[in-house]
Amino acid sequence: MKYITTRSSYGQSKAETKGFQDVLLTGLASDGGLYIPAELPQFSKEAIRQLRGLPYNELAFTIIKPFAGGEIDDTTLKQLIDDSYSTTTGFEQSSFSHRAVAPLHQIGSNEWIMELFHGPTLAFKDFALQLLGRLLNHVLTERGEKAIVLGATSGDTGSAAIEGCRHSDALDIFILHPYQRVSEVQRRQMTSVLADNVNNIAIKGNFDDCQAMVKQSFADQSFLPDNTRLVAVNSINWARIMAQVVYYFHAALLLGAPDREVAFSVPTGNFGDIFAGYIARGMGLPVGKLVVATNQNDILHRFFKDNDYRKQPLEHSLSPSMDIMVSSNFERLLLDMLGRDGNRLAQLMETFQSTGKLQVPEANWLEIKNLFESCRTDDADTCSTIAQLHRETGYLADPHTAIGVRALQELNLDPRMPKVVLATAHPVKFPDAVEKAGLQSPSLPPHMSDLLQREERYSVLENDLPELQAFIRQQTRHA
């Protein structure tokens, strides 16, 4: 398996290619692009049929193995995957609390919610970050190397990344979150981890500011102490997307794949989760529709509606994890929209950088719209959807999930096609939205029951790159 970057020309003999381990151990490519597989592994209808009934960990091994391209031996890879998706019957640190790992819950005649919040930090991020932490630890330990992990979070990636990396002596982890812009539960999940290798930094800015500093740090790594390597835990790291592909297979298989098409409604911010669904389709899974469900930070909705991808000021919403304007993974989709022409993509990204807007040729945009639908939901409709869903089915959704539910209600999709909303977080993480919907927030699960009393540790920094980089240099244990 070879990986290319989005900004190199596909098929060009001089295009930079990398293997799995090198892609895993980095963030952005040196040309500023993102890594993607040169070709996707293919699963025939018959091969997909053979996957029916597999437990989650075995399904994950089958889907992930081709992406690793033989660079991690099968026995080790299987063990890392088994450990990542181990289950217990109650919430516990570092395991999934539901035997199905990603259970489906029916909310309508042909509508389902896939619960992706049974992992240790109660959000879908655990699916990728439990595995990513283990993969990084394994590869670095084998090479005798150490790394600095740098990530930006609007609330959920941070705690999942910390949970995935905290036990690794090979990793020092630095997580930037926007100061006072994540929920209290989200903040405490990060800042109450007092391990020596964990550094939480609240940046006086928004998520996009945090993400921009991460990307700038990958682009110019001269600030790093000698002999250190910088690794991304955000979805710019391909391994994140790879792990998220698995649950699309899992849900579709339960609902009739490969003999039936399935639609997915995905609460979307950085475009990583829904891009994993796009990759699953590219591997042969019959994904009939992908619904981009945004909150009022709706740059992606505006693109799919009007071919108008344009920056606007970021708004603070009741679904804070999706308060993102510039979506990292959109670049990966754009490459396909441009016929995999990396040079054209590089030009388009430059235009976006300088003007804050971009458009793709009309024909390419119309083509992608055969697969993608989109819908924008504001705070008021998010709350009314939480309340309505609860009234009609007894189900309590978190605000991000509610945005996915709302999108299905608004769009007129084929009633015969099963539709799955990705439930990306547990409602306990967002009591504000639940209470504004007129409902009572659930209690914290046992392994987090004292979260609000735990000691916290974090630093508050200005939105200033040199200040951040000096801080990282100073705090790194491996320097």
Ligand SMILES: Cc1ncc(COP(=O)(O)O)c(C=O)c1O
């Ligand atoms: C709870 C929740 N829902 C949805 C999203 C959006 O996912 P993505 O950024 O992969 O589009 C996020 C953050 O990324 C999240 O934390």
Ligand SMILES: N[C@@H](CCOP(=O)(O)O)C(=O)O
């Ligand atoms: N919503 C995310 C934002 C970061 O996105 P990522 O998927 O690229 O890590 C969060 O909760 O931190």
